[in-house]
Every structure is written in C-alpha cells, then in structure tokens.
Amino acid sequence: MxxxxxxxxxxxxxxxxxxxxxxxxxxxxxxxxxxxxxxxxxxxxxxxxxxxxxxxxxxxxxxxxxxxxxxxxxxxxxxxxxxxxxxxxxxxxxxxxxxxxxxxxxxxxxxxxxxxxxxxxxxxxxxxxxxxxxxxxxxxxxxxxxxxxxxxxxxxxxxxxxxxxxxxxxxxxxxxxxxxxxxxxxxxxxxxxxxxxxxxxxxxxxxxxxxxxxxxLHIEPEGPAHEVLAEAVSTTIRGGGQVIIPAFAIDRTEAVLHALADMMAEGRIPVTPVVVDSPMSLRVLDVYRSHPDEMVEPTGSEWLQRIPDLRLTPSTAESKALNDDHRPMIIVSSSGMCEGGRVLHHLARALPHRRNCVVLTGYQAAGTRGRSLAEGSRRIKLFGRYTPVAARVVSDGEFSxxxxxxxxxxxxxxxxxxxxxxxxxxxxxxxxxxxxxxxxxxxxxxxxxxxxxxxxxxx
Ligand SMILES: [Zn+2]
CATH class of the missing domain: 3.60.15.10 (Ribonuclease Z/Hydroxyacylglutathione hydrolase-like)
Incomplete structure (x- = not known):
C-alpha cells in the first residue's frame, strides 16, 4: 500500500x-x-x-x-x-x-x-x-x-x-x-x-x-499476600461490622474470592459469610468457569469451595434483603470505582458507621467516588445526597x-x-x-x- x-x-x-x-x-x-x-x-x-x-x-x-x-x-x-x-x-x-x-x-x-x-x-x-x-x-x-x-x-x-x-x-x-x-x-x-x-x-x-x-512500582509484600485485606477483614468482622469490597465484576471479583478462599483455608481470617452481590459479577464468574484452557491450573473454579459460606445473590429481592442484615459479613459488589451498581446501596448503608470497613481493590480513576474514598474524603455523593464517611477505608494495592x-x-x-x-x-x-x-x-x-x-x- x-x-x-x-x-x-x-x-x-x-x-x-x-x-x-x-x-x-x-x-x-x-x-x-x-x-x-x-x-x-x-x-x-x-x-x-x-x-x-x-x-x-x-x-x-x-x-x-x-x-x-x-x-x-x-x-x-x-x-x-x-x-x-x-x-x-x-x-x-x-x-x-x-x-x-x-x-x-x-x-x-x-x-x-x-x-x-x-x-x-x-x-x-x-x-x-x-x-x-x-x-x-x-x-x-x-x-x-x-x-x-x-x-x-x-x-x-x-x-x-x-x-x-x-x-x-x-x-x-x-x-x-x-x-x-x-x-x-x-x-x-x-x-x-x-x-x-x-x-x-x-x-x-x-x-x-x-x-x-x-x-x-507494585510493592511486593514482604509477608503473606494481601495482608491489608486480611487485617481489615479480621478486625472488622471481630468488631461486629461488615466489610464492603467494591470490585470490578471482571477478574477482580474472581481474584478477591480467590484471595479470601486462600485466607479462610489458611486460617488467616475468620470463616465468615461471603456475599457476591452483583448480577454482572456472577455472569462473569460463569465465563471464567467456562474457559479452563485459559487458566494456570485447569481446575476451573474448584478453589471457590474453600469459602464454606459463599452466597450468590442474582435477584434484586435477595440483594435488598441484605439491607436489613447487619450481621458481620463480607460483601463483594461492583462497580469497582463505586460509579454504579449494587455497591452504591451497600456504601450508602455502611459508610456512616465506624464499625464497617470498605476495602478498595484497585486503580481508582480521577473523578470517581472510589478516588474520593481513597483520598480520605469525609463525605461522598450517593443517589443525589451526601453520605458521611465514618467507616474505615483501606486500599489493597496487590490486586492490580x-x-x-x-x-x-x-x-x-x-x-x-x-x-x-x-x-x-x-x-x-x-x-x-x-x-x-x-x-x-x-x-x-x-x-x-x-x-x-x-x-x-x-x-
Ligand atoms: Zn483493562
């Protein structure tokens, strides 16, 4: 040409x-x-x-x-x-x-x-x-x-x-x-x-x-992997709070579940209910499961079984029921930068209380709510109103x-x-x-x- x-x-x-x-x-x-x-x-x-x-x-x-x-x-x-x-x-x-x-x-x-x-x-x-x-x-x-x-x-x-x-x-x-x-x-x-x-x-x-x-440069952990997440989960769950993990539906949800499964199996965190509250994340999980050829270990998703109490909530009714459930648990939901999805409801409920914790699991682009939280903002706008941030917010950078x-x-x-x-x-x-x-x-x-x-x- x-x-x-x-x-x-x-x-x-x-x-x-x-x-x-x-x-x-x-x-x-x-x-x-x-x-x-x-x-x-x-x-x-x-x-x-x-x-x-x-x-x-x-x-x-x-x-x-x-x-x-x-x-x-x-x-x-x-x-x-x-x-x-x-x-x-x-x-x-x-x-x-x-x-x-x-x-x-x-x-x-x-x-x-x-x-x-x-x-x-x-x-x-x-x-x-x-x-x-x-x-x-x-x-x-x-x-x-x-x-x-x-x-x-x-x-x-x-x-x-x-x-x-x-x-x-x-x-x-x-x-x-x-x-x-x-x-x-x-x-x-x-x-x-x-x-x-x-x-x-x-x-x-x-x-x-x-x-x-x-x-x-990613900082390679000197000790065990994902110590930020392990500490946040252990402290929050023992204090009677909930851990909200905004996670991108694609890959991040899988990686978070993989890390939680390892930690529970190793006894690094208490055995706690883990809820995946995102219809999109659940659909993505199915796609990951259907491509074992692309995995390092072609065992599909057997590791999921290391989370004894894993709850998948595809329906809106099941998701809404979580609003009234204040027991200690880990909720993994999208979107990862808190720009949409069911995680917004969980944030609106959890952020005003000191007992809860939000674990950010990745890059937060400028202008997103996730970036505001990562930068320590004391209030973020959700559904047209400002919600105070009293909950602890930590970032686990190892998920990149x-x-x-x-x-x-x-x-x-x-x-x-x-x-x-x-x-x-x-x-x-x-x-x-x-x-x-x-x-x-x-x-x-x-x-x-x-x-x-x-x-x-x-x-
Ligand atoms: Zn990408």
Whole structure:
C-alpha cells in the first residue's frame, strides 16, 4: 500500500479511559478498541460528541479486551451507523456481551434516577445508547484465535497475543500494507493468580504501550499476600461490622474470592459469610468457569469451595434483603470505582458507621467516588445526597492486574526488534511522562506521549 497510513489517537491519550485508535490506510479504516470515556466530566462529554469519522465508513473494529474503557463505545457507533465486524478473542467477546449490556443498563438507570430525583445536570438526560443498540452490536462480533494471523482483506491482517490482564485479553498486532502497528492493550503483571501469563507479541514498526502504572512500582509484600485485606477483614468482622469490597465484576471479583478462599483455608481470617452481590459479577464468574484452557491450573473454579459460606445473590429481592442484615459479613459488589451498581446501596448503608470497613481493590480513576474514598474524603455523593464517611477505608494495592513500570519496560524490552516509535497511551499525564523518560533512558528508543486527537504517520 503506497498511500500514507495514519494513526489517530481518539482516546486513551492523557487519560486511562476511552481507548480508541483509528488506523487509516487508503480507503481502509480500522478502529482498535472502542472505549467509553469515564470519570471527569470534560472527558465524559466526549462520549456525546460526534465521532471523528462517519461510523458507517469503518471497515473493521479490533478489540484488545472486554473492559468498558476499551469496548463500551461500540453500541454508540452502531447507533450512528456502524456495521463493521468486531474482531476479538472468544472470551473477550463473551465478556463484552456482559459489559455492553451492563453499560446500557447503567446508563438507563442513571438517567432514570436523575430524572426521578431531579438532580440531573441536563435538561433532557438521555442515555448514550440503550439495550436495543447493544442487541444490534452483538451480531457484528467475530471470535478470533490467539497466536494466528487473521486476514481481514485488502492487505490488513491482525494477530492477538495473550496479555495476561483479564480473561481473553490480548495485544493486537496489525499489518496494514507494508507497515505494522502493535497495540499493547492493557498488560497484566508477569504472573496472574488464575490466568495464563502474557506472551511476547511480534515486532512492529510502531508500538503503542499502556501506561496506567507508568510511574509506579507494585510493592511486593514482604509477608503473606494481601495482608491489608486480611487485617481489615479480621478486625472488622471481630468488631461486629461488615466489610464492603467494591470490585470490578471482571477478574477482580474472581481474584478477591480467590484471595479470601486462600485466607479462610489458611486460617488467616475468620470463616465468615461471603456475599457476591452483583448480577454482572456472577455472569462473569460463569465465563471464567467456562474457559479452563485459559487458566494456570485447569481446575476451573474448584478453589471457590474453600469459602464454606459463599452466597450468590442474582435477584434484586435477595440483594435488598441484605439491607436489613447487619450481621458481620463480607460483601463483594461492583462497580469497582463505586460509579454504579449494587455497591452504591451497600456504601450508602455502611459508610456512616465506624464499625464497617470498605476495602478498595484497585486503580481508582480521577473523578470517581472510589478516588474520593481513597483520598480520605469525609463525605461522598450517593443517589443525589451526601453520605458521611465514618467507616474505615483501606486500599489493597496487590490486586492490580496492570503491569507496573518495570513490567512495562520488560514487555517492551522483550519485543523481537526495536520499533521506530513508541507511543505511550492509556495513562494519566504524569504516568505517561514517567514511562517516556524511562523508555528513552533505559532502552534509548524514541518515545512520545501523544495528545488527544493527534494524527501521526506510521507508514
Ligand atoms: Zn483493562
């Protein structure tokens, strides 16, 4: 292909949300990831702005993994005319089905609540898309294998390599004519408690690398794993309180349950009822159970049996019954950044009381309630009113499924050849810049932090 090939950073530039990268060569337009902007209002407003090109003109969409900040803009594109196939690994598509339905549900719910409560900031709050738009998106999905070149026609091929971040996650290597671009997607740590580890993708002329933790190093615990969680659970349960664990439905809920199961088996925490109160988390748990090939130990989810009193509450009635149950227990519920879902009800009930504890289990983006709690805010806004925070709030940073700065450098250094340019994406400004400095100093490569909507040539 002799025409220029360009890459446009439509999201995930200077932010960890809204990942969208448009590759254009000749008349081919390939979108890699279709993430929703979350958190800060100035970013969320971009979800409602017209897309950079007419969505009907997109030829293919390639997904790295199922997280909403990489997939949940898809139904908005379909609503506005997109009919391109959406390619990803099979587990990613199974999880994306859940993620997109949930995203539509949350938007419709938030819109309804805002109208009824009269606290909407918009005169006419309408969801970005609804379940019908999601139903129109699902038939476009095409499952693709790991580690195989998939011919998408007109000189475009794509290959998915395990990224060890969540089930199905991959880095995507794209060939357009004579040029190659590698999208890291979100990268996991070198090991994962349940999933097969990430692998080294093929070399590419241009590499995009995520930088969520570009300025940070995970602290390896000197003693036993997850001591913060173990101490918080033991202290709170013995004091007669409840432990609320906001956890992302995908992977984090599995990892939290895995850790709790270990701790109970080892006698590090009291045997206590554990409630998973999130319909989405339960659906995700089923997908994890159905892909034993992707697990380190192909035993599916036998470890779940190490939690003697595990309660799964799919129905709203069962969830509501928890409101009147003040006995000591552990409630795992989503969303992980406290931006929606049933966890909001548990927080509203638990936060005003000192006996309870909230354990945050991951990255909390700027502008989210989770970030406010992590930063020690004494009040957060729930259902249109401010709720005092008297409960203890702790963060267990060991649950991260994101590579830290050392992991990111190692992933780059392992690539079979030096790229011409590395673009550092999917990080807040400080993280991206810190990683840029390390890449330049330690690898001696050209590293750039692109700005939102920047266009670069990659041919
Ligand atoms: Zn992710």
């Amino acid at each position: 002799s025409t220029p090939v360009t890459l446009t950073f439509l999201g995930g530039a200077g932010t960890v949300t809204g990942s969208k990268f448009l590759l254009t060569g000749g008349d081919r337009r390939v979108l890699v990831d279709a993430g929703l902007f979350q958190g800060l209002k100035r970013l969320r407003l971009r979800n409602r702005a017209p897309f950079a090109v007419d969505p009907a003109l997109l030829d293919d969409v390639l997904l790295t993994h199922a997280h909403a900040d990489h997939t949940a803009y898809l139904p908005a594109l379909v609503k506005h005319g997109m009919s391109a196939p959406v390619h990803a690994t099979r587990p990613t598509l199974e999880l994306a089905d859940i993620v997109l339905r949930d995203a539509a549900h949350l938007q419709m719910l938030a819109t309804g609540d805002a109208i009824r409560g009269g606290y909407s900031k918009h005169a006419d709050p309408r969801p970005l898309y609804d379940l019908d738009d999601v139903e129109a998106t699902l038939p476009l999905m095409r499952p693709r294998p790991f580690d195989d070149d998939v011919d998408l026609g007109a000189g475009v091929t794509a290959r998915w390599t395990r990224a060890g971040h969540i089930l199905g996650s991959a880095s995507v290597h794209v060939t357009v004519g004579d040029t190659t671009v590698l999208f890291s997607g979100d990268l996991g740590r070198s090991t994962h408690p349940m999933l097969r580890p990430r692998q080294t993708p093929p070399a590419a002329r241009t590499v995009l690398v995520e930088s969520t933790y570009g300025s940070r 499924v994101h590579a830290d700065a050392d992991d990111l450098i190692a992933w780059l250094a392992d690539l079979p050849a030096e790229p011409e340019t590395v673009y550092i994406v999917h990080g807040e400004q400080r993280s991206s810049q810190a990683l840029q400095e390390r890449i330049e100093q330690e690898l001696g490569w050209t590293a750039v932090v692109p700005t939102m909507d920047e266009v670069v040539r990659v041919d």
